[in-house]
Amino acid sequence: MYVEPVMMKMQKLLRGLDANKDQSYFLYTLSHKQVGQSLFPVGKIEKPIVRAIAEDLGLITAKKKDSTGICFIGERKFKDFLARYLPAQPGNIRTVDDEIIGRHDGLMYHTLGQRKGLGIGGLKNAGDEAWYVVDKDVENNELIVAQGHDHPRLFSKGLIASQLHWVDREPIRESLRCTVKTRYRQQDIPCVIEPIDDETIRVIFDEPQSAVTPGQSAVFYLGEVCLGGGIIRRKNIKQR
Template identity: 35%
Template sequence: MKRVIVGLSGGVDSSVAAYLLKQQGYEVIGLFMKNWHDDSVTISDDCPWLDDSNDAMLVADKLGIPFQTVDLSEQYKERIVDYMFEEYKNGRTPNPDVLCNREIKFDVFMKIALDLGADYVATGHYCRKGSLEKDGETVYQLLSGVDNNKDQSYFLCQLSQAQLTKALFPIGELTKPEVREIAKAQDLVTADKKDSQGLCFIGKVRLPEFLQQKLKPKEGLIVEIPKSLESFSVEMPEFESKIDELQFLAQKPHYQVSEGKVVGKHQGAHYFTKGQRKGLAVGGTVEPLFVIDTDVDENVIYTGQGHSHPGLLKRVLFVNNDELHWVRADLALKTNDSMEVMARIRYRQKLGKATLYKTRDGLFVEFENQQSAITEGQFVAWYLDDELVGSGVIS
């Protein structure tokens, strides 16, 4: 019997994952990861880790599998929380869920599992693992989940071949309603439990309060930039090469306070992210205001009216070499190569047609259609059919 250690989170998905593995004849052990101690910044009723760990224990008991808790809060603080503070301080918006999978679940946690003699680590992610033979080697594939509505391959976009080799995703072939049905049929305590929201394994966090632990509030201006700003209607110059054109289109605009009008005050530019609508507390505009950029050095938030404000829309983004990752290393582009893909810049976003262009310094991603609120620090992931083949941090 192969031994599988399941990351039991106290939710329905990982509960059913454990049940299915047991049905398939694996020796299953449940492990709950405790990643956080500070309850002062979590909205305690929404996802307290104590309730989750109790639910995980009850599920393990019901399934008749061994169960224990591992405390990874130190590693989580170092690798996820400190990184988040640093990114927000620099005016980027990190994605802790993607990082948590790469750094915690499929690294720290996986090492613990393998030390316990596990052959595999399993999670309740809605994605699938495939494999193919290439040049006499087995290559593993990260495939999207069958449930289009719940596909979570995006959150695993930073996994490596070594991590995929040891990973199992038992519910990837199922839809969410099917998972709940199985949980009900097995009388699992998590059958009707709401999906947790918020930070991976911390629960729902009040982000400003969370960030205020390190990043102090500081009053600054909210400036509205008009759609008629001259730089939005600059004519496209003639380019000598495709790369010159992409560089031009990927440029980050630099706004000045003098180009717009001051419409309010805020308590810290680093608490806001591009595309954000809530929390500005500015009324009296014809269309809702959206954040189109933040300047953390000058502590200014630039906003624009409406979904279609030109400051929100862009077709091209860039990923630096050191933040570029190929799940399928065998498909990695060489300098001057290009590849047609489907791509997304956030979870649950519909995949859109895009072309990758590899340069000496990194990778341009050119979308066929304009994208709203391309945000530095977030991940772009690209697919060939239903296989996620690579990703990178938007720079």
């Protein structure tokens, strides 16, 4: 695992040295006791050096390609994997202006900010700008789309998160300036956390962010220390 623990009275979880392989985003639910009882032997080593060590030792993994998708599903398309276990529910694709312009195979196959694979094109009077997924209407099983990479519905000025877990501290009871990641391998987003109660926080971004997705994890950092995180419940839409 590309993370690093720090042994203190309350053990802290640090990012791994190799930023491209850092796994702290996925480990924020560990307690400080679990961190203290864990070993991360490659936390201070970059991936090329790990490969060199493996090659010197004659390990077959030395030349194994990096996984580019979800490692546990193997060499399969994600859509095929989901279709095997979840029944698809086709529905309408609707614009933010309330016009139905197509059909989707299932909301589960799409993510906010998605541009490719929507099957939308050649619409009369629609212009040449690409279409993006900006929301999912789960109740009506509709995919909501808008044109343009800078459409306001793509952006959020903040989020609400719950199911909180803090690695090395009690629930936050006052505002805290830090950074947040709302998806893996994302650049750190400067923000302020405001507690609503012990189980819910409001996060305010310094600058509006695109494709903030309910259901994903928001993970918080102070420098190299992973503070903890929670599940995004809703995003706060940027106003026009």
